[in-house]
Amino acid sequence: MLSQVSPAFQFELIAQDGNARAGVFHTPHGDILTPVFAPVGTQATVKAVSSRQLTELGASLILANTYHLYLRPGSDLIAEFGGLHQFMNWHGPILTDSGGYQVFSLSSIRKVDEDGVTFRSHIDGSTHRLTPEKAISIQEQLGSDIIMAFDECPDPYDPKYNQKAMERTHRWAERCLAAQTRRDQALFGIVQGGVFPDLRARSAEFISSLGFPGHAIGGLSVGETKEEMHAMLEVVTPILPADRPRYLMGVGSPEDLVNGVLRGVDIFDCVLPTRLARHKAALTMTGRINLLNSVNTRSQSPIEEGCQCYTCQHYSRAYLRHMLVAKEILGATLISIHNLHVLLELMRQARQAIIEHRYSAFASNFLENYRLP
Amino acid sequence: MLSQVSPAFQFELIAQDGNARAGVFHTPHGDILTPVFAPVGTQATVKAVSSRQLTELGASLILANTYHLYLRPGSDLIAEFGGLHQFMNWHGPILTDSGGYQVFSLSSIRKVDEDGVTFRSHIDGSTHRLTPEKAISIQEQLGSDIIMAFDECPDPYDPKYNQKAMERTHRWAERCLAAQTRRDQALFGIVQGGVFPDLRARSAEFISSLGFPGHAIGGLSVGETKEEMHAMLEVVTPILPADRPRYLMGVGSPEDLVNGVLRGVDIFDCVLPTRLARHKAALTMTGRINLLNSVNTRSQSPIEEGCQCYTCQHYSRAYLRHMLVAKEILGATLISIHNLHVLLELMRQARQAIIEHRYSAFASNFLENYRLP
Numbered sequence: 091m092l093s094q095v096s097p098a099f100q101f102e103l104i105a106q107d108g109n110a111r112a113g114v115f116h117t118p119h120g121d122i123l124t125p126v127f128a129p130v131g132t133q134a135t136v137k138a139v140s141s142r143q144l145t146e147l148g149a150s151l152i153l154a155n156t157y158h159l160y161l162r163p164g165s166d167l168i169a170e171f172g173g174l175h176q177f178m179n180w181h182g183p184i185l186t187d188s189g190g191y192q193v194f195s196l197s198s199i200r201k202v203d204e205d206g207v208t209f210r211s212h213i214d215g216s217t218h219r220l221t222p223e224k225a226i227s228i229q230e231q232l233g234s235d236i237i238m239a240f241d242e243c244p245d246p247y248d249p250k251y252n253q254k255a256m257e258r259t260h261r262w263a264e265r266c267l268a269a270q271t272r273r274d275q276a277l278f279g280i281v282q283g284g285v286f287p288d289l290r291a292r293s294a295e296f297i298s299s300l301g302f303p304g305h306a307i308g309g310l311s312v313g314e315t316k317e318e319m320h321a322m323l324e325v326v327t328p329i330l331p332a333d334r335p336r337y338l339m340g341v342g343s344p345e346d347l348v349n350g351v352l353r354g355v356d357i358f359d360c361v362l363p364t365r366l367a368r369h370k371a372a373l374t375m376t377g378r379i380n381l382l383n384s385v386n387t388r389s390q391s392p393i394e395e396g397c398q399c400y401t402c403q404h405y406s407r408a409y410l411r412h413m414l415v416a417k418e419i420l421g422a423t424l425i426s427i428h429n430l431h432v433l434l435e436l437m438r439q440a441r442q443a444i445i446e447h448r449y450s451a452f453a454s455n456f457l458e459n460y461r462l463p
Numbered sequence: 464m465l466s467q468v469s470p471a472f473q474f475e476l477i478a479q480d481g482n483a484r485a486g487v488f489h490t491p492h493g494d495i496l497t498p499v500f501a502p503v504g505t506q507a508t509v510k511a512v513s514s515r516q517l518t519e520l521g522a523s524l525i526l527a528n529t530y531h532l533y534l535r536p537g538s539d540l541i542a543e544f545g546g547l548h549q550f551m552n553w554h555g556p557i558l559t560d561s562g563g564y565q566v567f568s569l570s571s572i573r574k575v576d577e578d579g580v581t582f583r584s585h586i587d588g589s590t591h592r593l594t595p596e597k598a599i600s601i602q603e604q605l606g607s608d609i610i611m612a613f614d615e616c617p618d619p620y621d622p623k624y625n626q627k628a629m630e631r632t633h634r635w636a637e638r639c640l641a642a643q644t645r646r647d648q649a650l651f652g653i654v655q656g657g658v659f660p661d662l663r664a665r666s667a668e669f670i671s672s673l674g675f676p677g678h679a680i681g682g683l684s685v686g687e688t689k690e691e692m693h694a695m696l697e698v699v700t701p702i703l704p705a706d707r708p709r710y711l712m713g714v715g716s717p718e719d720l721v722n723g724v725l726r727g728v729d730i731f732d733c734v735l736p737t738r739l740a741r742h743k744a745a746l747t748m749t750g751r752i753n754l755l756n757s758v759n760t761r762s763q764s765p766i767e768e769g770c771q772c773y774t775c776q777h778y779s780r781a782y783l784r785h786m787l788v789a790k791e792i793l794g795a796t797l798i799s800i801h802n803l804h805v806l807l808e809l810m811r812q813a814r815q816a817i818i819e820h821r822y823s824a825f826a827s828n829f830l831e832n833y834r835l836p
Contacts, residue, residue: 413508
């Protein structure tokens with residue numbers, strides 16, 4: 091039996107269409123209408139975009155990275171400000187990850203043992219240790235609305251190691267629950283298991299049994315194929331309790347979002363839109379555009395006709411290309427605004443389609459017209 | 464006798480206090496309340512700041528550089544958009560320089576002759592030629608509200624060469640007037656003459672006699688001392704007609720603005736506030752601050768107590784320092800916003816002081832409290 095979820099973190103299911111869900115997730119810093127895309131603010135800023143611009147974009151939830159903020163400027167410093175909301179001037183909901191993924195992907199000299207992980211900072215090489223208890227304590231200092239259990243994210247193709255890592259992740263999940271002291275934060279458990287359906291099912295069952303107010307699916311979009319990602323979602327989401335939000339970590343691209351919603355996911359995050367922007371690429375509802383392409387040199391068109399974002403309402407492709415060629419910072423800002431708008435708007439449209447019970451047609455139509463990169 | 468100024472470019476003198484003036488300069492894209500500081504948007508963007516942020520800052524006039532825009536993206540491309548206002552999404556007044564200063568400061572292999580200047584692009588080494596007629600034609604393509612005569616800006620300490628360059632600048636000024644075809648742009652003449660009072664006086668007299676709707680003082684803040692700059696202003700401004708605006712080109716710092724207004728200057732521009740921001744320094748009403756300084760590591764104070772800018776209203780020094788240390792673009796944006804606010808606000812306060820006939824006390828008080836860098 092699941093434990094009672096605090097009323098502060100109620101998830102209301104508004105509509106279901108096939109496996110796709112439209113909901114409202116209540117948090118102390120505001121409601122999150124799902125499905126939702128969360129822009130990533132790794133170092134306490136969504137890169138090149140201000141809080142005011144995020145608000146204008148209609149962003150509700152943003153993500154920040156525990157690993158980065160713990161190392162710099164330090165979670166104790168952020169706690170002195172009363173938490174991340176005050177420090178970074180974002181007064182809507184914030185989700186922090188546990189640092190687990192970054193410890194395994196960014197740092198060097200990792201020593202994993204039953205108790206935790208010892209690693210070296212990617213910034214200055216200094217040695218640090220994260221344990222489930224420490225990861226929760228840091229996230230309590232950060233004061234985010236949604237916090238994540240500490241997990242291990244291994245190579246998705248190694249069956250033996252995935253079983254071992256999954257079982258440890260399960261023990262760490264229990265320790266995270268026991269370590270939590272704040273009641274104004276929703277702690278999500280994380281399902282692991284690589285590309286192995288039996289491991290994924292076992293993990294979803296175990297994590298679901300612990301009474302978390304929400305559940306995350308980790309270890310995807312880390313090198314496996316799209317088909318494998320879809321297959322894992324199809325194993326996991328039917329097991330996760332329907333009355334709690336489901337978060338697919340670090341995903342993704344427009345097509346991944348549409349496919350994820352189709353398989354019952356509610357929350358997504360990814361650096362893709364802002365990273366692409368800094369690499370001169372724009373997202374549209376039908377594919378990616380390289381703005382440096384010479385066809386854009388004299389183009390008076392916006393990135394995407396009909397787009398309602400600030401950038402498309404005020405700037406041409408020629409101007410944006412000029413910003414990129416001239417290496418002007420404003421280029422990254424304006425293209426980030428547009429790219430974030432595309433994913434936020436895609437999820438708003440998906441939500442409406444679910445409510446109107448036409449999501450399947452919406453998804454097919456989107457995927458048919460979207461040129462994969 | 465001065466020629467009639469188009470009503471579109473009337474300069475109304477609202478108040479005078481000593482030599483300090485408060486006025487309104489009417490332009491086709493709006494009124495400019497003087498004295499005024501113009502943020503610099505060299506490549507058709509004020510670096511790291513959006514048009515909306517400039518509007519929120521209360522900027523009225525911005526400057527763009529003809530030399531840069533002619534080379535990239537090309538003034539013909541900008542003309543296809545209907546001009547710079549449309550291209551860069553800035554619908555207030557714009558001033559463009561003539562390219563003269565940049566040809567002498569940025570390009571290599573300059574050949575100056577009576578007709579014009581041949582130079583190499585700092586971008587790709589390609590050879591170009593600017594003449595008075597060409598400089599006007601490019602600025603007519605750009606469509607700025609205030610355009611500048613083509614001038615030569617020599618080493619301010621060489622008396623012989625300054626006389627020669629000044630006389631050529633005078634002949635070029637006449638050619639610029641003759642070349643102008645658009646009536647919706649105010650062409651300003653430029654006074655030169657290095658640090659030589661006699662040359663400056665002759666130049667001010669000659670340029671004033673040509674009937675320009677406004678006058679610029681060029682060739683200052685290029686290596687001479689502050690005392691020399693002040694002395695030159697004291698020679699020039701009494702000669703310039705009182706019913707037309709006076710623009711001190713490429714100046715400057717807070718103390719230069721206060722001293723310039725004291726000597727009868729109405730318009731200023733400078734890259735200083737945005738350049739300092741990208742070099743991690745903040746301006747305040749009492750001096751400069753290095754935000755990287757470790758005293759700011761945990762500081763919950765804004766850059767300047769009481770400052771009404773967006774940055775100071777929402778962000779701490781500790782956050783800004785974190786942005787700089789973490790090399791986040793938002794740092795440059797937020798500090799640029801503050802630094803621009805300081806100079807815009809300083810000119811708003813100066814205007815009010817002039818209207819209330821207390822500018823002399825305002826200036827003394829400011830200069831006494833301002834720690835020079």
